Amino acid sequence: MLLVEDSAELLNYMGELVASAGYDVLRASDGNQALDVLRENNCDLMVLDLFMPNKDGIETLGELSKLSPRPKTLAISGGGRFSAPDTLRVAATLGADSTLAKPFTPKQLLDALKDLASQEQKTQTASPTIWRDRTRERH
Secondary structure: OEEEOOOHHHHHHHHHHHHHOOOOOEEEOOHHHHHHHHHHOOOOEEEEEOOOOOOOHHHHHHHHOOOOOOOEEEEEEOOOOOOHHHHHHHHHHOOOOEEEEOOOOHHHHHHHHHHHHHHHHHHHHOOOOOOOOHHHOOO
């Protein structure tokens, strides 16, 4: 899992919290670092702050489509200059798989990650269903 947050204090806190829950944790403090980490590591999950220096989370979300595989992403924000719900709606529109407004409780963060991880497992284990309308085929 990759945690992307410009506040060193929050980044360290989240890192300790999710590591104690059994996740392997990588860290980045802005979008540029996050993209570098993702290019070099296979991360299934990412927690992405939306307001950061250098490259913010919104820009980073836009660049995730260029990566394969793309991690399931939990966008987090306290809103910055805008309201958190508005910012998080934009993030969801740009491809965030889930969102969480700051401040959040440890339980809220872990529950959101558990939900994302279960989505990832369903995606990996689902087999495609192929259906063909054979009534229109000629023999």
